[in-house]
Amino acid sequence: MAELREIQIPDAGARATEAVQALPDQVGVRTEEVADLPSEKMVLNMGPSHPATHGVLRIVLELDGEIITKATPDIGYLHRGDEKIAENMTYTQFIPYTDRLDYLAPLSNNVAYVLAVEKLMGIDKQLPPRCQFIRVICCELARVSSHLLGLGSYAMDVGAMTVFLHTFTEREKIYNLCESLTGARFTTSYTRIGGLARDLPPGWAEQCRKFCHEVVVNIDETETLLSRNRIFVDRTQGVGVISRQDAIDYGLSGPNLRGSGIEHDLRKTQPYLIYNQLKFEVPVGSAGDCYDRYLVRIEEMRQSVRIIHQCLDQLPGGPVNVPDGKIVLPPKDRVLTRMEELIHHFINVTQGVNAPPGEIYFGHENPKGELGFYINSKGGGTPYRLKIRSPSFVNLSILPQLLPGHMVSDVVAVLGSFDFVMGECDR
Amino acid sequence: MSGAPNPAPTNPPPPQIETAAGQPSTVTALGLAQKLKARFEGLISEPTEFRAEITLRLSDIQRIAEICSYAKTELGFDYLVDITSLDNYGEDPRFTLVYHLYGYGHLKYLRLKGNVSEEAAEVPTLTGVWRTADWHEREIYDMMGIRFKGHPDLRRIIMWEGYPYFPLRKDFPLSGRPSEMPEVAFTQPAPLAGGPFVTIAGGKDTVSREPRVRIPDTDAVEMNARLERRRDIKGAHGEARGPGPIQPKKERG
Amino acid sequence: MQTHTEIGYNSKVEGDVVVTRLEAAINWFRKNSLWPMPMGLACCAIELMATGASRFDISRFGAEVMRFSPRQSDVMIVAGTVTYKMALAVKRIYEQMAEPKWVIAMGACASTGGMYRSYAVLQGVDRILPVDIYVAGCPPRPEALLDALIKLQNKVAKEPVLSTLKKVA
Numbered sequence: 001m002a003e004l005r006e007i008q009i010p011d012a013g014a015r016a017t018e019a020v021q022a023l024p025d026q027v028g029v030r031t032e033e034v035a036d037l038p039s040e041k042m043v044l045n046m047g048p049s050h051p052a053t054h055g056v057l058r059i060v061l062e063l064d065g066e067i068i069t070k071a072t073p074d075i076g077y078l079h080r081g082d083e084k085i086a087e088n089m090t091y092t093q094f095i096p097y098t099d100r101l102d103y104l105a106p107l108s109n110n111v112a113y114v115l116a117v118e119k120l121m122g123i124d125k126q127l128p129p130r131c132q133f134i135r136v137i138c139c140e141l142a143r144v145s146s147h148l149l150g151l152g153s154y155a156m157d158v159g160a161m162t163v164f165l166h167t168f169t170e171r172e173k174i175y176n177l178c179e180s181l182t183g184a185r186f187t188t189s190y191t192r193i194g195g196l197a198r199d200l201p202p203g204w205a206e207q208c209r210k211f212c213h214e215v216v217v218n219i220d221e222t223e224t225l226l227s228r229n230r231i232f233v234d235r236t237q238g239v240g241v242i243s244r245q246d247a248i249d250y251g252l253s254g255p256n257l258r259g260s261g262i263e264h265d266l267r268k269t270q271p272y273l274i275y276n277q278l279k280f281e282v283p284v285g286s287a288g289d290c291y292d293r294y295l296v297r298i299e300e301m302r303q304s305v306r307i308i309h310q311c312l313d314q315l316p317g318g319p320v321n322v323p324d325g326k327i328v329l330p331p332k333d334r335v336l337t338r339m340e341e342l343i344h345h346f347i348n349v350t351q352g353v354n355a356p357p358g359e360i361y362f363g364h365e366n367p368k369g370e371l372g373f374y375i376n377s378k379g380g381g382t383p384y385r386l387k388i389r390s391p392s393f394v395n396l397s398i399l400p401q402l403l404p405g406h407m408v409s410d411v412v413a414v415l416g417s418f419d420f421v422m423g424e425c426d427r
Numbered sequence: 428m429s430g431a432p433n434p435a436p437t438n439p440p441p442p443q444i445e446t447a448a449g450q451p452s453t454v455t456a457l458g459l460a461q462k463l464k465a466r467f468e469g470l471i472s473e474p475t476e477f478r479a480e481i482t483l484r485l486s487d488i489q490r491i492a493e494i495c496s497y498a499k500t501e502l503g504f505d506y507l508v509d510i511t512s513l514d515n516y517g518e519d520p521r522f523t524l525v526y527h528l529y530g531y532g533h534l535k536y537l538r539l540k541g542n543v544s545e546e547a548a549e550v551p552t553l554t555g556v557w558r559t560a561d562w563h564e565r566e567i568y569d570m571m572g573i574r575f576k577g578h579p580d581l582r583r584i585i586m587w588e589g590y591p592y593f594p595l596r597k598d599f600p601l602s603g604r605p606s607e608m609p610e611v612a613f614t615q616p617a618p619l620a621g622g623p624f625v626t627i628a629g630g631k632d633t634v635s636r637e638p639r640v641r642i643p644d645t646d647a648v649e650m651n652a653r654l655e656r657r658r659d660i661k662g663a664h665g666e667a668r669g670p671g672p673i674q675p676k677k678e679r680g
Numbered sequence: 681m682q683t684h685t686e687i688g689y690n691s692k693v694e695g696d697v698v699v700t701r702l703e704a705a706i707n708w709f710r711k712n713s714l715w716p717m718p719m720g721l722a723c724c725a726i727e728l729m730a731t732g733a734s735r736f737d738i739s740r741f742g743a744e745v746m747r748f749s750p751r752q753s754d755v756m757i758v759a760g761t762v763t764y765k766m767a768l769a770v771k772r773i774y775e776q777m778a779e780p781k782w783v784i785a786m787g788a789c790a791s792t793g794g795m796y797r798s799y800a801v802l803q804g805v806d807r808i809l810p811v812d813i814y815v816a817g818c819p820p821r822p823e824a825l826l827d828a829l830i831k832l833q834n835k836v837a838k839e840p841v842l843s844t845l846k847k848v849a
Contacts, residue, residue: 048766048769049719049748049769049770049773050748051748055720055721055722055725056721056766075584075585076583076584076585076586076587076763076765077721077763077765077766077769078721078722078760078761078763078766079585079586079763079765079800080761080763080796080798080800080801081594081601081796081798081799081800081801083570083595084594084595084599084601084798084799085601085796085798087601088601096795097795099723100722100723103722103723103726104726119478120478122478149726153729164733165733165734168729168730168733168734168735169733169734169735171730172730172733172735175730185727185819185821186723186726186819187723187818187819246558248505248506248531249505249557249558249559250558250559251506251507251508251557251559262531264531269534270534358477358478359477359482359525359538360477360478360480361480361508361509361527361536361538363508370508372508372509372527374509374511374525374527376511376513376525384513385511385513385514387509387511389508389509389527393562393566394559394562394563396562397558397559397561397562401558422722423722423723426585586765586800587765594799594800599799600799601797601798601799602797602798602799603798603799603800604799610768611768612764612765612767612768613764613767613768614764614799614800616799617793617797617798617799617801617803
C-alpha cells in the first residue's frame with residue numbers, strides 16, 4: 001500500500017552548517033554564525049505561459065536553492081467544457097471536438113471515439129475490413145506524427161534545437177497525406193460512426209508508402225543526433241525515474257507505463273480493429289527514466305511504420321461504410337431520388353444515430369496513453385453522459401510525487417518525456 | 428540499427444500479481460465479479476452484462492473503499508482506470524459514481540456503480556487504495572460537487588478555487604452563469620445563449636431540444652409550435668412569414 | 681490622398697542614398713522586424729510552430745525570433761482557445777509588452793470563441809485585448825497566418841508614428 005512520505009532534504013542552512021563543521025579550525029568560521037544564516041524556500045511559478053510547458057500548464061515549485069521540495073501542478077487553463085458540450089450534441093456532431101482533444105494526433109482520437117460509439121451500438125464487429133485497415137493506418141500515422149512532435153519539442157526544450165526542425169519536416173509530409181485524405185492538415189474529423197467520411201483518394205497508398213520509407217531515414221537521423229549525445233544522455237538518464245509500482249498505482253499508460261517496464265499495450269491485450277492480425281512488437285523500457293521513455297517512443301515509431309507497411313500490403317477492396325442507412329448517411333444520389341434513403345438521411349442528421357440505452361467504456365491505445373470514452377446513453381441520438389478518460393490528465397498526477405528531489409532544470413526534461421497535451425488533460 | 432544503445436527491449440517478467448484463479452487463462456470477468464459478490468454478500472448486486480462488459484451495483488457506497496481494497500489485493504485489479512460521476516437530475520438518489528477497474532495480470536475490466544444522494548453527497552476516498560484516485564476525485568468534486576471523506580487535498584482542479592458552481596450538473600446551463608473573482612477570473616454567459624440556435628441541455632432527444640422548437644431567451648420549449656404559429660400568421664395577412672424563426676419580443680403575449 | 685508614411689525612393693539620386701520621411705523609415709523598421717510573442721494555448725499553437733518551422737518559415741518576413749518574453753516582443757499572436765481561467769494571465773502578459781504592440785487573434789477560438797460556446801471559454805480574446813488582425817480557420821493554415829502577418833505589416837506601414845510620439849512626449 002502506497003503511503004505519503006516526507007522528503008527529507010536538508011535546506012541550505014543545514015548543509016552550510018555541515019560543510020563548515022567539516023572545515024579545519026584555522027579557517028576561522030564559527031559554526032554558530034553559519035547556523036544563523038537565513039535560508040527560506042523560494043516559491044517559483046512556472047507557467048501557464050512558458051515555452052517549455054507544452055501548453056498551458058502551471059506548476060508551483062517550492063525550491064530550496066536549485067532543488068525542488070514541493071511541486072503542485074495547476075491545470076484547467078484549457079478547460080473548454082467538452083463533456084458538457086457532448087450532452088448537447090449528437091454523436092456525429094461531437095466528432096470535431098474529439099479532434100481537438102489530443103491535437104497532436106487527431107486521427108487517433110477520431111478513431112477512438114467512433115469505436116466507442118460503435119461499441120455502444122453493437123456494430124463494431126460489422127465494420128467492413130477496408131474500413132478497419134484504413135482506420136489502423138490512420139491511427140499509426142497519428143502515432144508517428146505525435147511522437148515526432150513530442151520528441152522534437154522535447155529535444156528543443158532540452159537544448160537540441162535542430163531536431164525540432166527535422167521532425168517537423170516529416171510532420172509536414174504527414175500533413176500532406178492527411179490533407180489529401182481528409183481535406184484538413186490536422187483536426188481531420190475523418191471517421192464517422194459506422195465507417196469513414198470518404199474512401200482513400202487514388203494514389204494515396206503509394207504516397208503513404210513513399211513517406212514510410214522516408215520517415216525511417218529521418219528517425220535514424222534523429223537517433224544519431226540524440227541517443228548517444230552526451231548532453232542529452234546526461235540530462236535524461238537517471239532523471240524522473242518512475243518505479244513499476246508507482247506507474248501502476250498512479251494509473252500511467254502508454255509509453256510512460258512501458259518505459260517503467262510494464263509490458264502492456266491495449267493493441268495487444270484488448271485488441272480492436274484488426275490489430276490481432278498484424279505483427280508488431282511493443283517496446284518496453286527497464287529503468288523508468290526519461291531516457292527510457294524517449295527510446296520507447298523512437299522504437300514505437302519504427303513499429304508503427306512496420307504496421308503501416310503491413311496494412312498497405314493487405315489493404316482489401318470493398319466498401320468503407322456499414323451498409324445500414326440508419327447509421328451511415330446513404331449516398332447522395334439515392335437520397336435525392338428515393339424516399340426511404342431521404343428519410344434515413346433526414347433522421348440521421350437531425351436526430352442522430354439511435355443508440356440503445358446502456359453504458360460502455362472503450363479504451364484505445366493513443367500515442368499519449370489510454371484514451372477512454374465512457375458513454376452512458378438513455379437511448380436516442382445524444383449521450384446522457386460522455387466521460388473522456390484522458391491519458392494526459394492521469395499522467396500528470398504523478399508530478400507532485402516525482403519532481404521533489406530534482407533540480408529546476410530537470411523539470412523541463414521530465415515534462416518533455418511525459419509528452420502530455422493540455423487540450424486532452426483539461427478537455 | 429546503427430549502434431544505438433537499446434535498454435533491453437526483451438520482455439521483463441510480468442508484474443507479480445496473484446490472480447484469484449492462479450492462472451490467467453481461466454479467469455473471466457464474470458468469475459471475478461462473482462467472487463467479489465460472494466465476499467460482500469448483500470452489498471453487491473448480480474453482475475449484469477452489456478456489450479461484453481460486467482457491471483456490479485453497490486447498495487451502499489460508503490463501503491466502497493473496503494470493496495476496492497479487496498478487489499485490488501485479492502482479485503488482482505491493480506489499475507483504477509477511471510472514476511466517473513453521473514447526475515440523474517430529477518431522480519433520487521441524484522448522483523451515481525462509476526468506477527472502472529482493470530488488472531494487468533488477468534487483463535479484465537470490471538465496472539462498479541453506486542448511488543449518492545444529494546443531501547449526503549459524501550463518499551469515502553479511494554486514494555488509500557490507488558493513488559490515481561486522487562485527481563479523479565478532485566475532478567468529480569470540481570464538476571459535480573460530490574465530496575470525498577479522507578481525501579488528502581480536496582480542492583478544485585479544473586475550475587479555479589472559488590468558482591461558485593458545479594458545471595456538470597444538469598441544472599447548470601451550458602452557456603454558464605456570471606461570476607466574478609477580481610484578480611483571479613471572471614465568467615459571463617456565452618452570448619446567443621438565450622437565442623434560438625442553441626440547444627438546451629438535458630432534453631431527452633434532439634427533437635425536444637431542436638432550436639426551431641425553442642422559445643428564445645428561455646429554456647422553454649414549444650411543443651405545439653408549428654400549429655400555434657400557423658394560427659398566428661393566418662391573421663397577419665400580407666406578411667410572408669414562414670413558421671420558422673422568432674417573433675420579435677414585443678409581439679409576444 | 682497622399683500617403684506620406686510610405687518609403688519613397690528617387691532612383692535618379694546617385695549612390696546608396698534613400699531620401700524619405702522619418703515616419704516612413706520608422707514604420708519600415710518596425711514592420712520588417714515584428715517579433716512575435718506566441719501565446720500558444722491550444723491546437724493553433726501547433727500550426728504556429730509549423731509556421732515557424734522550415735517549410736513555411738516565418739522568419740523570412742522578419743518575425744525571426746519567437747520571444748517568449750513579453751518585454752522583448754512586438755506582436756502577440758493569441759493562438760488557441762482563451763478560457764476564463766487563462767484570460768487574466770493573457771491580459772497581464774499583454775500589459776507587460778512594451779509599446780508599440782499589436783495583437784493577432786489566430787483561429788476561430790481566439791477570434792470569437794470558436795465552436796466552444798460553453799461556460800468556460802472566453803468568447804473572443806477581443807473582449808480583453810484590442811485585436812488588430814483576426815485570422816479565420818480552425819486551425820488556420822500557416823499561409824493564412826503569414827497572410828495575416830503581411831496584412832499587419834501593411835497596417836504598421838500606414839501608422840502615423842510621429843504624431844503619437846509627440847503626444848507621449
